[in-house]
Every structure is written in structure tokens, then in C-alpha cells.
Amino acid sequence: DVMVELKRVTKRFSGTTAVNEVDLTIRAGEFITLLGPSGCGKTTLLRMISGFETPSEGTVLLEGKDVTYEPPYRRDVNQVFQSYALFPHMTVQENIAFGLKMKKVGRAEMDERVRSAIAMVSLAGMEARKPTQLSGGQRQRVALARAIVCRPKVLLLDEPLSALDAKLRHSMQVELKQLQKKLGITFVFVTHDQEEALTMSDRIAVINKGKIEQLGDADAIYHRPKTTFVANFIGQANILHASVVAREARQARVELEGGLTLTTSEELPEGAERVLVSIRPEKVWIEKERGEGDNWFEATIEDELFQGPTDQLRLKTDGGLTLSALVANESSRRTPVHAGDRVWCHLHHDDIVFVHED
Ligand code: ADP
Numbered sequence: 001d002v003m004v005e006l007k008r009v010t011k012r013f014s015g016t017t018a019v020n021e022v023d024l025t026i027r028a029g030e031f032i033t034l035l036g037p038s039g040c041g042k043t044t045l046l047r048m049i050s051g052f053e054t055p056s057e058g059t060v061l062l063e064g065k066d067v068t069y070e071p072p073y074r075r076d077v078n079q080v081f082q083s084y085a086l087f088p089h090m091t092v093q094e095n096i097a098f099g100l101k102m103k104k105v106g107r108a109e110m111d112e113r114v115r116s117a118i119a120m121v122s123l124a125g126m127e128a129r130k131p132t133q134l135s136g137g138q139r140q141r142v143a144l145a146r147a148i149v150c151r152p153k154v155l156l157l158d159e160p161l162s163a164l165d166a167k168l169r170h171s172m173q174v175e176l177k178q179l180q181k182k183l184g185i186t187f188v189f190v191t192h193d194q195e196e197a198l199t200m201s202d203r204i205a206v207i208n209k210g211k212i213e214q215l216g217d218a219d220a221i222y223h224r225p226k227t228t229f230v231a232n233f234i235g236q237a238n239i240l241h242a243s244v245v246a247r248e249a250r251q252a253r254v255e256l257e258g259g260l261t262l263t264t265s266e267e268l269p270e271g272a273e274r275v276l277v278s279i280r281p282e283k284v285w286i287e288k289e290r291g292e293g294d295n296w297f298e299a300t301i302e303d304e305l306f307q308g309p310t311d312q313l314r315l316k317t318d319g320g321l322t323l324s325a326l327v328a329n330e331s332s333r334r335t336p337v338h339a340g341d342r343v344w345c346h347l348h349h350d351d352i353v354f355v356h357e358d
């Protein structure tokens with residue numbers, strides 16, 4: 001079932017194109033995340049779904065109905081804002097009941113729905129408090145409860161966790177995801193935080209300069225980035241120039257700088273001679289001895305950076321190619337290697353991914 005459909009949606013403000021010909025189909029009950037750097041157009045895209053912004057061009061459909069020019073209150077959509085926007089003079093109970101009062105929902109039903117929303121976000125016992133008597137996380141929950149109490153078909157969340165500290169943010173990520181599954185509401189979640197997107201989403205739309213660069217589940221976005229932007233924005237990547245030296249049905253051989261030749265099982269871009277490859281640093285396996293198969297090469301560890309659970313190694317091949325690798329930190333490392341050592345490096349065929357330049 002399709003819940004939201006954007007068709008070639010563009011939004012221009014004087015001089016800037018905030019959203020540029022976006023096509024996006026969101027399924028009912030899906031948790032979809034719009035991920036991208038600040039200024040890439042996430043909020044503008046969300047506001048066109050809620051109706052606070054009208055597209056310059058294109059169409060917005062909700063459950064197949066054209067709502068492009070419908071005001072927000074005519075759409076079955078609710079938005080949770082980054083700033084929470086709670087009413088300071090109202091209690092938790094009153095804040096959450098507000099939307100239902102506006103809709104003139106009867107007293108008994110209102111009480112029941114507010115009670116269940118409060119329970120859902122674990123705020124029982126806090127009904128009489130004012131927003132100033134709550135922590136950041138509790139205020140966030142009130143904002144959420146206020147949105148879900150209206151039982152919208154779609155809930156739009158614009159960086160709802162960005163004001164919280166790391167620990168609380170992580171626990172809220174888990175809670176929010178569980179809540180979404182329980183309620184079955186379609187969530188359109190906005191964040192600039194790649195980890196948050198990878199943890200929470202059924203699908204992620206990676207946005208750059210007003211365009212969707214890639215749409216897919218967390219696994220595809222992380223392991224199969226299509227562009228240098230996606231590879232670099234989500235995690236770290238070695239982006240390397242290469243030329244194609246041989247191509248077969250399921251394999252290609254490419255030559256990197258310094259004469260390093262590698263075999264990849266990724267699909268080669270049609271007709272390409274010069275290509276770009278992306279290799280995740282944690283996919284560079286480091287051993288003391290050469291192992292079986294191909295894609296082994298020697299390198300020197302030039303330096304070693306402590307990063308907590310992992311160490312980052314800077315490797316230099318004999319041909320002069322520099323690569324970054326991530327390994328378990330020194331005390332838990334399987335193969336004891338150190339700065340200055342000569343080592344054998346190994347890459348699996350499907351960890352060498354072709355990417356397009358942006
Ligand atoms: P994000 O939420 O990803 O940070 P926004 O959607 O807020 O991005 O903004 C995208 C671009 O559109 C930015 O360049 C921003 O300055 C511009 N923009 C957003 N809203 C307006 C507005 N009301 N008037 C003019 N420019 C705007």
C-alpha cells in the first residue's frame with residue numbers, strides 16, 4: 001500500500017532550489033528516513049508532505065489523493081518539530097489533549113486516548129507537570145505523545161532527537177522504533193546523523209543538494225553506495241581511481257594507482273574504462289602472512305590512530321597507494337600488527353564497490 005507519493009517535486013525559494021525534482025514513494029507502515037547534511041532540503045521536503053510548504057512544481061499524493069494544494073489541517077499527517085513546541089502554561093495532560101480538544105473529541109474518548117498515549121511514552125505519573133518541570137527527554141516524549149494521540153496516518157519527525165544527549169538519544173531511538181512498529185503509523189523521520197538513520201529505518205533516502213542520491217535499506221546504503229557522496233557521508237570510505245583491465249560475466253579486474261590489481265564481483269558500469277571504487281576501511285583485512293585466493297597485497301603500516309573500540313591504520317602499498325584500514329584496538333586485535341610493520345592486506349571481491357562521482 002502506498003501512503004505518500006511525491007512526483008517530481010521541486011521547491012524554489014528566491015535564488016535557491018531547496019528540493020529538486022524529487023520522486024519518492026513511501027509505503028504504509030514504513031519507517032523511512034531522510035538523511036543528509038544541513039541545508040540539503042530535508043525540512044523543506046517534510047513541510048511539503050505536511051502542507052506547511054507548497055511545491056513550486058510537482059505533485060504530493062496521500063493515499064492516492066492529490067493534496068498538493070491542501071492546507072495542513074486537511075491532511076491526515078502530524079509533525080513533531082525539532083523544538084518540541086510545547087505550550088509552556090499547560091500541563092503534560094493538557095498539552096497532549098490539545099489536538100483532540102481542537103477536533104472536538106468527546107470527553108470520555110479523549111481521556112482514554114490521552115491515558116493510552118501517556119502510557120505508550122512512559123510518562124504515567126507526570127500528567128500534572130508543566131514543561132519546565134520536565135527533562136529534555138521527557139519533553140520530547142510529550143511532543144511525541146501529542147502527535148500520536150491524534151492517530152495520524154503519517155507522522156513526520158524533523159530531527160526530533162537532536163537536542164538530546166548521546167545516551168538518551170540512543171535509548172529514545174530504540175523506543176521510537178518500537179513505538180512505530182506497535183502503532184503501525186508511517187514514520188517519515190529526518191536526521192543528519194548517519195548512525196541514527198542506519199539504526200532506525202526500514203529505508204533511507206540519502207539527500208544531497210535537494211536531490212535523492214540513493215534510496216535503499218540500511219544494508220544497501222552502507223555496503224553498496226552508488227556515489228562518492230553516499231560512500232563518504234555514511235561511514236568512512238577509501239575512494240580510489242582505477243582502470244578496467246579485464247571484464248568477464250561475473251567479475252572484473254581493475255588496476256589501481258601503483259599497479260595494484262584487484263578482482264571485484266560488483267557489476268561494472270557499462271562501457272567504463274576509468275572507474276572509481278569505494279572500499280570500506282573495515283573491509284581491509286590485515287594479516288601477517290599471505291592467505292589463499294587473490295586480492296592479496298603487501299603494505300607498510302605508516303601510522304596507527306587510537307579510536308576507542310577500533311584503531312585506524314594508514315597503509316602504504318609498495319606502489320605508493322595509501323589506504324585506510326580499521327582494525328580492533330590493540331588489546332583485542334587478533335593479529336598483532338603495529339606501526340612500521342610490513343603486512344599482508346586482503347580484500348573480498350564484493351567489498352570493492354563501483355561508485356559514481358558526484
Ligand atoms: P535541511 O533541513 O536539510 O537543513 P532546509 O530544507 O531547511 O534544509 O533548507 C534547504 C535550503 O533551502 C537551504 O539552502 C535553506 O537556506 C533554504 N530555505 C529553506 N527554507 C527557506 C525559506 N523559507 N526561504 C528561503 N530559503 C529557504
Ligand code: MG
Pocket residue numbers: 042043044
Ligand atoms: Mg532541517
